[in-house]
Amino acid sequence: MLLRHTTSEVKEREGLTINPAKTCQPIGAMYAALGIHGCLPHSHGSQGCCAYHRSTLTRHYKEPVMAATSSFTEGASVFGGQANLLAAIDTIFSVYDPDIIAVHSTCLSETIGDDLQQITRKALDDGKIPEGKYVIYASTPSFIGSHVTGYANMVAGMASQFAVSTGEKKDQVNLVAGWMEPSDMRELKRISKEMGAKIVLFPDTSDVLDAPQTGKHVFYPKGGVTVPELKSTGDSKFTLALGCISAEPAAIALDKKCSVPFETVDMPIGLSATDRFIMALSKAAGVKVPDSITAERGRLVDVMTDMEQYFHGKKVALFGDPDQLIPLTEFLLDLGMKPRHIVSGTPGGRFDKRMKEILERAPGANFKNGLNADMFLLHQWIKNEPVDLLIGNTYGKYIARDEDIPFVRFGFPILDRIGHSYFPSVGYSGGLRIVEKILGVLMDRQDMTANEEKFELVM
Amino acid sequence: MEQIGILEGREKQIFEKKDGGQAFDISCETTSLSGSVSQRACVFCGSRVVLYPVADALHLVHGPIGCAAYTWDIRGAVSSGPELHRLSFSTDLREMDVIYGGEKKLYASLIELIEKFSPKAAFIYSTCIIGLIGDDIDAVCRKVAKETGIPVLPVHSEGFKGTKKDGYKAACTALMKLVGTGPIEDISPYSINILGEFNLAGEAWIIRKYYEEMGIEVVSTMTGDGRVGAVRRAHGATLNVVQCSGSMTSLAKDMEAKYGIPYIRVSYFGIEDMSAALYDVAKHFPDRPEIMEKAKEIVSREVRNLYPKLQKFKAALSGKKAAIYVGGAFKTFSLIKALRSVGMSVVLAGSQTGNKEDYLALKEMCDEGTVIVDDSNPVELSKFILEKEADLLIGGVKERPIAFKLGVGFCDHNHERKIPLAGFEGMYNFILEVYQSVMSPVWQFAPRKGGSL
Ligand code: SF4
Ligand code: SF4
Numbered sequence: 001m002l003l004r005h006t007t008s009e010v011k012e013r014e015g016l017t018i019n020p021a022k023t024c025q026p027i028g029a030m031y032a033a034l035g036i037h038g039c040l041p042h043s044h045g046s047q048g049c050c051a052y053h054r055s056t057l058t059r060h061y062k063e064p065v066m067a068a069t070s071s072f073t074e075g076a077s078v079f080g081g082q083a084n085l086l087a088a089i090d091t092i093f094s095v096y097d098p099d100i101i102a103v104h105s106t107c108l109s110e111t112i113g114d115d116l117q118q119i120t121r122k123a124l125d126d127g128k129i130p131e132g133k134y135v136i137y138a139s140t141p142s143f144i145g146s147h148v149t150g151y152a153n154m155v156a157g158m159a160s161q162f163a164v165s166t167g168e169k170k171d172q173v174n175l176v177a178g179w180m181e182p183s184d185m186r187e188l189k190r191i192s193k194e195m196g197a198k199i200v201l202f203p204d205t206s207d208v209l210d211a212p213q214t215g216k217h218v219f220y221p222k223g224g225v226t227v228p229e230l231k232s233t234g235d236s237k238f239t240l241a242l243g244c245i246s247a248e249p250a251a252i253a254l255d256k257k258c259s260v261p262f263e264t265v266d267m268p269i270g271l272s273a274t275d276r277f278i279m280a281l282s283k284a285a286g287v288k289v290p291d292s293i294t295a296e297r298g299r300l301v302d303v304m305t306d307m308e309q310y311f312h313g314k315k316v317a318l319f320g321d322p323d324q325l326i327p328l329t330e331f332l333l334d335l336g337m338k339p340r341h342i343v344s345g346t347p348g349g350r351f352d353k354r355m356k357e358i359l360e361r362a363p364g365a366n367f368k369n370g371l372n373a374d375m376f377l378l379h380q381w382i383k384n385e386p387v388d389l390l391i392g393n394t395y396g397k398y399i400a401r402d403e404d405i406p407f408v409r410f411g412f413p414i415l416d417r418i419g420h421s422y423f424p425s426v427g428y429s430g431g432l433r434i435v436e437k438i439l440g441v442l443m444d445r446q447d448m449t450a451n452e453e454k455f456e457l458v459m
Numbered sequence: 460m461e462q463i464g465i466l467e468g469r470e471k472q473i474f475e476k477k478d479g480g481q482a483f484d485i486s487c488e489t490t491s492l493s494g495s496v497s498q499r500a501c502v503f504c505g506s507r508v509v510l511y512p513v514a515d516a517l518h519l520v521h522g523p524i525g526c527a528a529y530t531w532d533i534r535g536a537v538s539s540g541p542e543l544h545r546l547s548f549s550t551d552l553r554e555m556d557v558i559y560g561g562e563k564k565l566y567a568s569l570i571e572l573i574e575k576f577s578p579k580a581a582f583i584y585s586t587c588i589i590g591l592i593g594d595d596i597d598a599v600c601r602k603v604a605k606e607t608g609i610p611v612l613p614v615h616s617e618g619f620k621g622t623k624k625d626g627y628k629a630a631c632t633a634l635m636k637l638v639g640t641g642p643i644e645d646i647s648p649y650s651i652n653i654l655g656e657f658n659l660a661g662e663a664w665i666i667r668k669y670y671e672e673m674g675i676e677v678v679s680t681m682t683g684d685g686r687v688g689a690v691r692r693a694h695g696a697t698l699n700v701v702q703c704s705g706s707m708t709s710l711a712k713d714m715e716a717k718y719g720i721p722y723i724r725v726s727y728f729g730i731e732d733m734s735a736a737l738y739d740v741a742k743h744f745p746d747r748p749e750i751m752e753k754a755k756e757i758v759s760r761e762v763r764n765l766y767p768k769l770q771k772f773k774a775a776l777s778g779k780k781a782a783i784y785v786g787g788a789f790k791t792f793s794l795i796k797a798l799r800s801v802g803m804s805v806v807l808a809g810s811q812t813g814n815k816e817d818y819l820a821l822k823e824m825c826d827e828g829t830v831i832v833d834d835s836n837p838v839e840l841s842k843f844i845l846e847k848e849a850d851l852l853i854g855g856v857k858e859r860p861i862a863f864k865l866g867v868g869f870c871d872h873n874h875e876r877k878i879p880l881a882g883f884e885g886m887y888n889f890i891l892e893v894y895q896s897v898m899s900p901v902w903q904f905a906p907r908k909g910g911s912l
Pocket of ligand 1: 107586
């Protein structure tokens with residue numbers, strides 16, 4: 001057994017993290033940047049980080065993931081990385097010809113104190129940024145926060161560095177996507193269209209990280225939010241941020257810079273959160289909820305009621321990222337399930353508070369985020385109180401196998417299955433997919449283990 | 460087809476073999492250009508890769524979380540016993556640690572972990588940021604070693620201090636501290652260490668079996684299915700057999716200097732090289748001709764078994780073209796030979812870490828028109844794959860989706876292989892995988908192959 005080393009006795013640890021339920025900021029920034037059309041993410045640091053981030057995104061999406069690196073050497077680490085970044089900007093524009101370079105820092109460049117704002121300004125002053133092209137940046141030190149923080153920082157950077165207010169309000173709503181899959185972003189656009197709401201969604205990785213097979217390898221696939229769209233966000237009448245950790249900072253930045261009022265709602269995962277999102281969008285865009293959307297909702301509720309008995313009282317352990325865990329936990333409760341153990345490596349007071357509110361419906365549930373909230377702890381909790389279902393990213397498969405628990409993959413990264421980038425988890429149809437997945441593993445288990453006399457054809 | 464350009468400043472790292480004896484002067488072993496989309500990794504990556512399969516040791520990554528998270532069980536190096544190596548341990552440095560130093564946290568983490576897991580040794584990797592904030596990890600390691608009685612070995616692998624190759628060196632330095640600390644009285648004079656074999660998908664087990672069948676004692680496999688105890692006794696072996704990648708050559712050299720153990724370089728890929736590996740080892744023990752006899756027996760048995768099976772593939776694969784872009788250059792040689800044995804040619808050969816000698820040798824081996832590249836990038840790779848009309852790309856994780864987008868077959872000959880490709884049975888697996896990928900019916904739907912609507 002792979003994790004035979006896990007003991008059931010839970011002891012406070014001093015700092016040490018075992019089997020992390022998070023990773024570092026730059027990968028989030030890299031993912032977000034890929035949601036702008038014609039953008040090449042750039043990692044300001046040494047080669048290794050960039051290679052790891054690209055590899056992990058490649059494994060998750062099974063798509064080519066492009067990003068450049070400043071290739072720090074010892075010299076840069078002593079004298080600062082300004083020269084490297086300036087040279088990199090030159091190289092990138094002349095060779096890879098992106099519309100935008102989205103620079104993020106790494107631990108290394110943060111620690112030596114490189115100031116991305118100052119360096120990009122210098123690049124502009126030195127004429128290194130061609131007419132009509134852009135360099136944006138986000139500071140993403142990994143010793144703070146997690147990959148989710150990095151995503152939030154880059155998305156906020158998009159808002160604050162692109163948005164302009166021309167003084168003329170546009171009849172459109174900004175939708176800031178929290179960390180979600182390309183399929184989810186595609187679904188948000190579909191729902192908005194169905195509702196007749198005019199939106200600008202950013203970032204938008206659909207058609208970038210789920211690109212079709214074309215016989216060509218293109219550096220900049222056709223998807224992604226465009227620069228004119230991003231600029232126009234400053235003139236939008238309202239902003240809806242989907243997720244308080246990964247999306248809200250961008251909404252705040254927009255409000256600060258261009259006085260666009262905003263509201264933060266949960267990522268629309270499951271029934272209740274989708275309800276709130278639909279209502280918020282209908283209000284923000286001044287549109288009615290069409291019958292077609294109400295019918296979608298009805299189908300989800302129908303399945304939830306049809307299958308109610310199979311969810312009831314089932315204990316669940318889950319782990320992942322804040323903006324996904326909040327609505328997902330709520331959804332499990334709405335289904336009649338019992339969330340028992342929850343960890344997230346991503347720290348955050350707001351997150352903590354929201355989870356505690358939701359978990360009032362689940363007395364005695366274990367929840368921890370931030371420092372030492374890792375998979376080792378989750379495993380220990382499960383050993384102390386076993387569960388019927390585990391939900392989380394690919395790394396959960398070790399625990400699932402060791403403890404023989406049905407397992408649904410959800411979150412980032414998923415390295416060993418497909419589907420996450422093609423089928424949405426948001427909206428009512430996303431809710432249906434989640435329900436289907438959960439039922440699939442629970443009923444397969446039942447079919448495989450039921451006594452002969454209890455083996456049922458119809459369920 | 461649209462022309463794809465070559466990156467400015469990269470011309471010297473690309474060479475196309477043409478008629479006439481033009482001077483060969485590929486530039487390599489340089490750091491990548493700032494701003495390039497390089498496929499390369501860092502020093503830490505190199506040392507982590509090498510030491511990872513030592514299964515009963517603790518591997519603690521000292522630094523912020525990412526470095527540890529990304530290297531959590533991403534290689535298929537399997538163990539026949541303990542699996543401590545597959546867990547991910549990190550000191551997860553926070554802002555305050557970066558300001559005030561992480562030594563205390565490192566110390567506390569080590570003590571906690573050693574108490575909890577009772578490892579046979581501990582490797583402590585220092586990543587970029589540690590190099591900057593100047594933690595004295597050597598001192599912490601010494602202290603913990605003294606208090607716990609197990610070897611606690613610092614691995615200086617700050618990412619920015621070089622390339623992946625320098626990471627191999629750092630790993631070897633750490634291993635060298637273990638070598639020479641175990642008992643060797645009962646080791647046979649007909650004994651070897653297997654170096655640079657990482658037991659991906661169980662490859663080390665295949666190799667080990669051949670040698671043992673020849674009557675040779677395998678003292679240690681470094682580092683595949685590795686054990687601290689075996690590494691400590693490695694100086695008792697008569698010969699070091701270093702696998703192609705070159706990652707362990709520096710350890711072999713150090714062991715030669717310190718313990719007088721000679722080493723040979725071999726490759727386990729393809730019939731030719733696999734056979735040569737067995738013969739070369741047997742030659743080293745001329746006073747025991749049975750060893751050579753046995754080696755010949757194994758080779759003829761395996762080839763007899765393998766040859767007819769390969770013919771089936773050869774018919775289909777003859778004339779197909781492959782592009783190779785892998786980590787070590789030495790592996791490329793084996794792959795070229797292995798592909799030739801089923802009638803395939805190589806139109807692009809590249810590596811991330813080759814040196815001048817490697818590339819000279821490559822040039823000798825390659826056909827006219829073959830492109831040779833050092834530290835390539837996706838633009839170039841797709842350019843040459845299209846221009847040279849390759850049917851297959853052999854590479855690693857970042858290359859796979861590129862090949863598939865272009866509509867050509869792919870074989871992972873990096874650390875993500877799921878089935879063993881070494882040894883004679885590995886050769887069969889390799890060609891089978893190449894065959895399945897190149898001949899897959901899905902390519903008919905790819906636009907390049909005429910499948911567009
Ligand atoms: S921080 Fe340094 S050691 Fe870690 S992955 Fe990046 S380059 Fe490598
Ligand atoms: S934690 Fe820091 S150093 Fe490590 S991979 Fe992430 S950015 Fe690089």
